Amino acid sequence: MRRELAAEWTTAEWFNSKPLTLAELRGRVVVLGAFQMLCPGCVSTSLPQLQRIHETFDPAEVAVIGLHTVFEHHGAMTAVALAAFLHEYRLTFPIGVDAPGGGDVPLTMARFGFRGTPSLALIDRAGYLRLHQFGHFPDLQLGADIQKMIQETGTLAPVGSGQPVGAGKSECSLDGGCS
Amino acid sequence: MRRELAAEWTTAEWFNSKPLTLAELRGRVVVLGAFQMLCPGCVSTSLPQLQRIHETFDPAEVAVIGLHTVFEHHGAMTAVALAAFLHEYRLTFPIGVDAPGGGDVPLTMARFGFRGTPSLALIDRAGYLRLHQFGHFPDLQLGADIQKMIQETGTLAPVGSGQPVGAGKSECSLDGGCS
Amino acid sequence: MRRELAAEWTTAEWFNSKPLTLAELRGRVVVLGAFQMLCPGCVSTSLPQLQRIHETFDPAEVAVIGLHTVFEHHGAMTAVALAAFLHEYRLTFPIGVDAPGGGDVPLTMARFGFRGTPSLALIDRAGYLRLHQFGHFPDLQLGADIQKMIQETGTLAPVGSGQPVGAGKSECSLDGGCS
Amino acid sequence: MRRELAAEWTTAEWFNSKPLTLAELRGRVVVLGAFQMLCPGCVSTSLPQLQRIHETFDPAEVAVIGLHTVFEHHGAMTAVALAAFLHEYRLTFPIGVDAPGGGDVPLTMARFGFRGTPSLALIDRAGYLRLHQFGHFPDLQLGADIQKMIQETGTLAPVGSGQPVGAGKSECSLDGGCS
Numbered sequence: 001m002r003r004e005l006a007a008e009w010t011t012a013e014w015f016n017s018k019p020l021t022l023a024e025l026r027g028r029v030v031v032l033g034a035f036q037m038l039c040p041g042c043v044s045t046s047l048p049q050l051q052r053i054h055e056t057f058d059p060a061e062v063a064v065i066g067l068h069t070v071f072e073h074h075g076a077m078t079a080v081a082l083a084a085f086l087h088e089y090r091l092t093f094p095i096g097v098d099a100p101g102g103g104d105v106p107l108t109m110a111r112f113g114f115r116g117t118p119s120l121a122l123i124d125r126a127g128y129l130r131l132h133q134f135g136h137f138p139d140l141q142l143g144a145d146i147q148k149m150i151q152e153t154g155t156l157a158p159v160g161s162g163q164p165v166g167a168g169k170s171e172c173s174l175d176g177g178c179s
Numbered sequence: 180m181r182r183e184l185a186a187e188w189t190t191a192e193w194f195n196s197k198p199l200t201l202a203e204l205r206g207r208v209v210v211l212g213a214f215q216m217l218c219p220g221c222v223s224t225s226l227p228q229l230q231r232i233h234e235t236f237d238p239a240e241v242a243v244i245g246l247h248t249v250f251e252h253h254g255a256m257t258a259v260a261l262a263a264f265l266h267e268y269r270l271t272f273p274i275g276v277d278a279p280g281g282g283d284v285p286l287t288m289a290r291f292g293f294r295g296t297p298s299l300a301l302i303d304r305a306g307y308l309r310l311h312q313f314g315h316f317p318d319l320q321l322g323a324d325i326q327k328m329i330q331e332t333g334t335l336a337p338v339g340s341g342q343p344v345g346a347g348k349s350e351c352s353l354d355g356g357c358s
Numbered sequence: 359m360r361r362e363l364a365a366e367w368t369t370a371e372w373f374n375s376k377p378l379t380l381a382e383l384r385g386r387v388v389v390l391g392a393f394q395m396l397c398p399g400c401v402s403t404s405l406p407q408l409q410r411i412h413e414t415f416d417p418a419e420v421a422v423i424g425l426h427t428v429f430e431h432h433g434a435m436t437a438v439a440l441a442a443f444l445h446e447y448r449l450t451f452p453i454g455v456d457a458p459g460g461g462d463v464p465l466t467m468a469r470f471g472f473r474g475t476p477s478l479a480l481i482d483r484a485g486y487l488r489l490h491q492f493g494h495f496p497d498l499q500l501g502a503d504i505q506k507m508i509q510e511t512g513t514l515a516p517v518g519s520g521q522p523v524g525a526g527k528s529e530c531s532l533d534g535g536c537s
Numbered sequence: 538m539r540r541e542l543a544a545e546w547t548t549a550e551w552f553n554s555k556p557l558t559l560a561e562l563r564g565r566v567v568v569l570g571a572f573q574m575l576c577p578g579c580v581s582t583s584l585p586q587l588q589r590i591h592e593t594f595d596p597a598e599v600a601v602i603g604l605h606t607v608f609e610h611h612g613a614m615t616a617v618a619l620a621a622f623l624h625e626y627r628l629t630f631p632i633g634v635d636a637p638g639g640g641d642v643p644l645t646m647a648r649f650g651f652r653g654t655p656s657l658a659l660i661d662r663a664g665y666l667r668l669h670q671f672g673h674f675p676d677l678q679l680g681a682d683i684q685k686m687i688q689e690t691g692t693l694a695p696v697g698s699g700q701p702v703g704a705g706k707s708e709c710s711l712d713g714g715c716s
Binding site for chain 1: 228231232235236317318319320321322323324325326327330
């Protein structure tokens, strides 16, 4: 079973929240969704799913965090553009902007090893990274995985046994643009 | 918190399985979906959801049971018709046919107090009825509720805090036909 | 350009209408949709499309006719079952039941050479069969094709240049069951 | 019947095409779709519909033109952002950027009297504005309307008898932001 402390994120700016660190969310399950505002699969599928998670679970138990990991079209996906996007799409969970790295790929995206957008990471109450994966997950499995992590005390059961669905459809990958 | 032993079902016939009783499923979480094969909301939404649950969770933990609760058009929704329907829609979880009652409403449907189709009941490992409701439930909440019941040992947390969605859209109710 | 008089249909029974012949619809564009009530692709896609056509075009110009061409599960898709189905799915255009042939395939289905369900035939004001095809057609192309036939006077332009979409997905074919 | 020459558009920039004037499209049916790249209903519904029209009809008969009519979030929906958006969403029809007016509303949008996005205008072969409306139109009616205009010679039949659907859902209006 995967047993690796999740790295801290490095962000340039926050929307819908004061700046947050992963460290201060310790004790809660963290659902971290990496996206780009011009990634079609993020807009149609994964961002609405993150909003649903935000509205379904108790925020004292589960923190939903969006991470704007821009690795292409940097001039288009600016902070001003993201603010307008979040307003028009009525996304209300906290969203951090991944800090620029040396090249196209931003810092946290590189650190977590995300292969494109959307990507999802589940981090448990103790701060361990339990799942991180490129593509979409079905709500039913994800609801069960989150609940499993909410109820964990001492012993940890595996999560994320399900396969992502839709990987390769409307995602944007580091090595191939958007499909 | 609701704490009521679920009634046993009374069935006339089974598909995709040998005859099953609720009693013999004790120890497993039971997801019981009441439907009619000519209820549009059942066909488009709740039966595919039951199939997803059947494919997502370990059958040793969760038993998905369909219950064909015909309360109208009895001459149309016969066992022969149901067999063809299940074949064409590729539904593979166990499905019992609710036994005829005195009038239009079949026995188990009346016993559980289902108001129409689709209806959903969640029964815990100990045989207690934890939720029963008319309408659809979102996958995310349902996935979490099922997982919560899988992990229960001594103490029981409430389930089904979420509201059904889509009640009133394409359902068939006892007092008003299909909407 | 295809130039073949459409064969008359032979029906056992009608719903939503008195019995109709193709001959008496001469002068109107006829949209003939062959379906089975337990064909998933018919239920989800082609029957709603026929209903939309029925509601969009002037009935003095366009006659939408459903043809229940049962070639499998005959014991399930009876007239009683069809009546209940039409009621629950709120289909209001005229629907004829294709008359039994010698074997599984009904008479009109064989005569038109339909390969499965759903199939669509477009018959022009002069009674010529202008298109007949297995699978679904997109609304945009179909709307244009129907309008083209409405406006025809002397000279006939080709219709149906578009390819069916979705053939092979949820259709039921004579030689392979439902996909 | 409406009989009004369509106004010329005034644009600042073009994508997917050299600069085009309405005048030079005389002789073709023009489908003009006003949108904003951050208008949810445009992204999910009307832009895919414009792309379908572009792919369904002969370009010698029908010219599909997108018009980026930004009336809010000007700093977000820049030309650079639009270029990235068109690339990611694979929109390939000609798109002009409406020229800035004195205030928030751009020049052509004001001239046509569009109330928000998405809006649709149909302009006939002779240059007359036959329909202009806020909201979405169903494909079936729109396919028929376009075909009707393709076939017009001397006499003109009315188009656009259908009502827009979905107006009030995910559109962005001048007086109320996005719904």
